[in-house]
Amino acid sequence: MKIGLFIPCFMNELYPDVCVATYKLLKNLNIDIDYPMSQTCCGQPMANSGCSKDIETLAKQFVETFKDYDYIVAPSGSCVAMVKDHYGVFFKDDADYNKVKTSIYEVCEFLHDVIKIDKFDVSFPHKVGLHNSCHGHRMLKLATPSELNIPYDSKLKNLLSLVKDIELVTLQREDECCGFGGTFSVTEEDISIAMGKDRIKDHLDSHAQIITGADMSCLMHMDGIINRNNENIKVMHIVEILAGVEK
Amino acid sequence: MSSKHPLNAKAFVANDERMHWHDKALWFVREKRDITSKTIPEWEQLREYANSIKTHTMANLDKYLVEFEKNAQARGIEVHWAKDAKEHNEIVYNILKENNAKKIVKSKSMLTEECHLNPYLIEKGIEVVDTDLGERIVQLRNEPPSHVVLPAIHLKKQDVSDTFHEHLGTQEGNYDPTYLTRAARASLRENFLNADAGITGVNFAIANTGGFVVCTNEGNADMGANTPKLHIACMGIEKIIPRLEDLSVFTRLLARSATGQAVTAYTSHFHGPVVGGKMHIVIVDNLRSPFLKSEKYQKALNCIRCGACMNTCPIFRRSGGHSYEYVIPGPIGSSLATFRDPKKHKTLSFACTLCGSCSNVCPVKIDLDAQLYNHRQDLTQQGIIDSKKKFMLKSASWLMSHPTLFDLAGKVARKVVPLLPKSMLYTKSNVWGKNRDLPQMPKNSFKELYKKGIEDDK
Numbered sequence: 001m002k003i004g005l006f007i008p009c010f011m012n013e014l015y016p017d018v019c020v021a022t023y024k025l026l027k028n029l030n031i032d033i034d035y036p037m038s039q040t041c042c043g044q045p046m047a048n049s050g051c052s053k054d055i056e057t058l059a060k061q062f063v064e065t066f067k068d069y070d071y072i073v074a075p076s077g078s079c080v081a082m083v084k085d086h087y088g089v090f091f092k093d094d095a096d097y098n099k100v101k102t103s104i105y106e107v108c109e110f111l112h113d114v115i116k117i118d119k120f121d122v123s124f125p126h127k128v129g130l131h132n133s134c135h136g137h138r139m140l141k142l143a144t145p146s147e148l149n150i151p152y153d154s155k156l157k158n159l160l161s162l163v164k165d166i167e168l169v170t171l172q173r174e175d176e177c178c179g180f181g182g183t184f185s186v187t188e189e190d191i192s193i194a195m196g197k198d199r200i201k202d203h204l205d206s207h208a209q210i211i212t213g214a215d216m217s218c219l220m221h222m223d224g225i226i227n228r229n230n231e232n233i234k235v236m237h238i239v240e241i242l243a244g245v246e247k
Numbered sequence: 248m249s250s251k252h253p254l255n256a257k258a259f260v261a262n263d264e265r266m267h268w269h270d271k272a273l274w275f276v277r278e279k280r281d282i283t284s285k286t287i288p289e290w291e292q293l294r295e296y297a298n299s300i301k302t303h304t305m306a307n308l309d310k311y312l313v314e315f316e317k318n319a320q321a322r323g324i325e326v327h328w329a330k331d332a333k334e335h336n337e338i339v340y341n342i343l344k345e346n347n348a349k350k351i352v353k354s355k356s357m358l359t360e361e362c363h364l365n366p367y368l369i370e371k372g373i374e375v376v377d378t379d380l381g382e383r384i385v386q387l388r389n390e391p392p393s394h395v396v397l398p399a400i401h402l403k404k405q406d407v408s409d410t411f412h413e414h415l416g417t418q419e420g421n422y423d424p425t426y427l428t429r430a431a432r433a434s435l436r437e438n439f440l441n442a443d444a445g446i447t448g449v450n451f452a453i454a455n456t457g458g459f460v461v462c463t464n465e466g467n468a469d470m471g472a473n474t475p476k477l478h479i480a481c482m483g484i485e486k487i488i489p490r491l492e493d494l495s496v497f498t499r500l501l502a503r504s505a506t507g508q509a510v511t512a513y514t515s516h517f518h519g520p521v522v523g524g525k526m527h528i529v530i531v532d533n534l535r536s537p538f539l540k541s542e543k544y545q546k547a548l549n550c551i552r553c554g555a556c557m558n559t560c561p562i563f564r565r566s567g568g569h570s571y572e573y574v575i576p577g578p579i580g581s582s583l584a585t586f587r588d589p590k591k592h593k594t595l596s597f598a599c600t601l602c603g604s605c606s607n608v609c610p611v612k613i614d615l616d617a618q619l620y621n622h623r624q625d626l627t628q629q630g631i632i633d634s635k636k637k638f639m640l641k642s643a644s645w646l647m648s649h650p651t652l653f654d655l656a657g658k659v660a661r662k663v664v665p666l667l668p669k670s671m672l673y674t675k676s677n678v679w680g681k682n683r684d685l686p687q688m689p690k691n692s693f694k695e696l697y698k699k700g701i702e703d704d705k
Contacts, residue, residue, distance in 0.1 A: 007693050007694075009647065009653070011693070012657070012692050012693045012694055013657040013660070013661065013692050014686045014688070014689065015686075015689075015693075016689050016691060016692055016693040016695075016696055017689070019693035019696075020693065020696060020701055023697075023701055024701070035693075035694075035697050037650070037694065037698075038650050039650070040647040040648070040650050040653050041647040041653075043644065043647070045640070045643065046640045046641075046643060046644050047620075047624075048601060048620070048623070049597075049623065049632075049636065049640050050597075050623035050624055050626055050627035050632050050637075050640075051624075051627055051637065051640040051641065051644065052624050052627075053624070053627070053628070054640065054641050054644040055644055057644070057648040058644060058647055058648055061648060086620075134600065134601070134602035134603055134604070135601070135603075138602070138603035138604070138606075138607060139603065145603075145604070145607050146281060147281070147559065147604060147607035147608040148291065148607055149284055149285050149287070149288075149290035149291055150291060173274070175604075176561060177561045177600050177602040177604070179561070179600060180600065181599070181600025181601065181602075182600075183597075183636075184597065184599070184600050185679065186678045186679055187253060187597055188252070188253050188256060188562070188597070188598060189253070189678050189681060189682070190253070190256055190257040190260040190261075191253075191256045191260060191562055191565050191566055191598075193681075193682045193683070194260050194266065194565050195561055195562075195565065195600075196683075198267075198270070220686055221683065223684075223686065224679070224680075224683030224684045224685065224686070225682065225683050227683075227684035228682060228683055228684045
């Protein structure tokens with residue numbers, strides 16, 4: 001089984017530590033993993049801003065880069081959702097894209113559904129609040145959205161519960177959006193900041209010491225607000241906790 | 248007036264206390280909706296039924312509208328057809344004129360808001376009183392409703408008290424909700440008793456019976472339709488459902504989605520005029536039929552106006568309904584408005600993080616977040632989005648298509664940015680950095696670390 005590691009563009013540039021943690025987490029599970037050098041960006045920022053026609057080259061490049069792997073794994077729910085849900089317009093009945101579309105996984109989803117992992121040999125003795133980032137949550141169905149009347153499950157919580165000594169706090173609004181939303185964070189700056197502040201406050205009110213989640217973009221937005229306001233809370237990508245990174 | 252959501256939102260957010268009060272009031276309704284919807288095990292199945300019934304109806308709309316007309320006429324209801332708002336208003340006015348009606352009581356109807364019926368009739372010398380309490384409050388203030396179910400949710404009891412003091416002569420500074428409600432009721436009762444005609448909206452029109460249903464929580468539609476001898480009901484073409492049996496699916500979904508109630512306090516069935524009276528129904532297109540031809544936005548017509556998408560929308564809760572500058576605000580309003588007039592409403596599909604909560608909460612399963620995503624692509628194709636933004640995104644796509652150049656750009660940024668003084672980093676053009684710190688620049692990208700060999704430093 002050969003895995004292609006897909007690292008979102010901004011994580012490659014700004015969060016190499018999280019990428020390394022992802023790589024090591026998979027490597028330590030004896031997974032044969034490879035990082036193809038020709039990758040750049042899935043095109044989500046442009047597509048969500050209305051320029052999906054401009055990303056055709058990127059989409060074709062993505063499929064070409066990853067088509068031969070058994071699985072494609074990425075530490076970002078929204079980028080995976082982008083490839084799955086919005087590339088269709090460029091590939092009509094294309095075998096390579098259909099393969100990519102069905103074999104791409106968010107890393108937690110991969111560990112939970114494909115590897116079916118049942119233990120992590122790590123301890124994380126902190127109070128943790130889980131931020132369900134919208135695209136991973138509702139598009140990839142990493143957990144049951146609070147709006148639906150179906151049995152509850154959360155892949156992220158299931159994985160975190162395998163970590164020793166961790167304490168998951170209960171939030172008032174479990175799946176409220178943090179207000180990042182890609183270019184929304186700039187074009188609707190006032191609402192974006194208000195939403196981010198409210199999201200952080202929910203974690204603070206629940207006595208969380210760490211905010212975690214499966215999307216670094218949401219965490220980056222909240223981290224920026226936390227640092228500006230000197231709030232006493234930190235963000236960590238869920239992969240760092242699962243990989244045993246201490247903060 | 249052009250739509251400019253970010254600016255309107257800025258003004259709403261600026262009053263932090265009121266913004267949070269608005270957010271909490273709507274979230275409270277959303278939570279009530281969650282509780283009641285979860286008492287019904289077959290909830291998700293009901294949504295699926297509702298979606299199927301509506302989709303089927305829209306595909307056969309001509310047939311069901313004609314069936315409805317025939318059956319309504321057989322019940323003594325006079326049926327009128329209006330292609331747009333102008334025709335609708337003229338038809339209503341002519342009916343009033345023929346019957347010498349000068350004083351009108353009107354129950355809540357988003358269609359008449361859309362057609363601007365009130366100002367039209369008032370200009371013709373007719374007195375129009377909105378009788379839904381929330382509608383009455385905003386009417387006295389000369390404001391449009393800010394929500395389809397909770398028209399005055401943007402106002403606090405102090406605002407209502409001031410409005411009633413000015414217009415109804417209540418005590419100044421008396422904020423007691425019971426006192427204010429009683430004052431409104433006394434004033435409205437006068438209006439009901441002296442009205443020459445009642446105008447209502449329509450929640451559901453049933454093709455196979457020729458009757459229609461109006462849902463309210465205050466009984467004001469019943470008062471307005473039964474006290475005067477003339478009842479005019481106004482409906483959009485999309486309000487049709489095929490059979491009486493189908494109604495139960497919608498009445499179970501509507502109130503639970505809207506307010507978290509099991510059913511509206513009044514679900515009134517109208518099947519003809521009161522004894523010695525007249526009943527008219529005006530069926531309006533007003534830019535609805537183009538939706539039927541559109542594959543991407545067709546489902547927007549399925550909306551039953553419960554307002555659940557507004558209550559759940561984190562942007563609506565924090566920016567208020569007026570920020571949308573369209574008769575129907577929130578996620579569904581953003582799609583309707585953008586489809587109808589993309590130039591005027593170009594910021595609305597971007598007033599959204601694509602969180603998807605609206606699509607999950609929608610009782611008729613409208614693909615709202617997908618529609619808003621599609622609108623953004625269409626606006627770009629039509630050349631409506633800002634050319635500077637388009638150029639930047641096009642350049643970014645080009646850069647990303649050239650991995651070596653992209654890597655180089657990242658490398659330069661990581662080297663240069665940490666050397667810059669704060670005053671050069673946090674400039675006016677750096678909107679991200681206005682209220683947020685920038686992430687720390689790492690020494691190396693992941694790609695650089697990988698090339699060096701991650702395993703080595705393990």
